[in-house]
Amino acid sequence: MSIEISRLIEAQFLAHAKTCYPHECCGFITGSQADTPLSKASYYLPCHNILTEKNRRFLIDPLQYRSAEDRADEEGLAIISIVHSHPDHSHDPSEFDRSHAWPGLSYIIISILKGQVNSYRSWQLREDHSQFDAEDILMEDKS
Known part of the structure; x- marks a missing residue:
């Protein structure tokens, strides 16, 4: 599996992580998932970490999750990545x-x-939940 993102999306989630420090940031990347091993990102949605112990864990507000899922559905997209x-x-x-x-x-x-x-780094959890496998992050070619 691989995920393709733009430099803009990369800049957005990295800036979000720096802004949230020393706490964990969290957010979604939405995009398209065809019947191929490549997911293509459309945009990044930063979310609020609603845990009290924010420096060691994250929990996305269920209302933000629902809102992100609804927005993606309306646009014919899906949540393809969770960033933290x-x-x-x-x-x-x-x-x-x-x-x-x-x-x-x-x-x-x-x-x-x-x-x-x-x-x-990007990771995919195995179907049996035993471990994560690293996956490639490809930068979108805008040329």
Whole structure:
């Protein structure tokens, strides 16, 4: 599997992660999922992390989730990725991430160290929920 994003979407989720530091950011990428191993991103929707322990976990407001899903449906799109940050940790998924993820979605995790973007990676949860596999992030070619 691969996910294709634009430089604009990349800039938006990285800026969101920096703004939320030292807390975890969270948001959605919507786009199209054809019957191919490539998902194409359309836009990024930042969300509010409603947990009290925001520096170690995130929880998207269910109303924001519903709103994002409804908007995507109206536009003939789907939520294709959940984005969140790991403040002062790596971009590798945690056990908590694995136990709360769903197969079929991309999970972009951003490592933020001392308020600066260190790295990010996209992951897909296996159907049996046993582990994540890294997936390619392709940059949209606008030429």
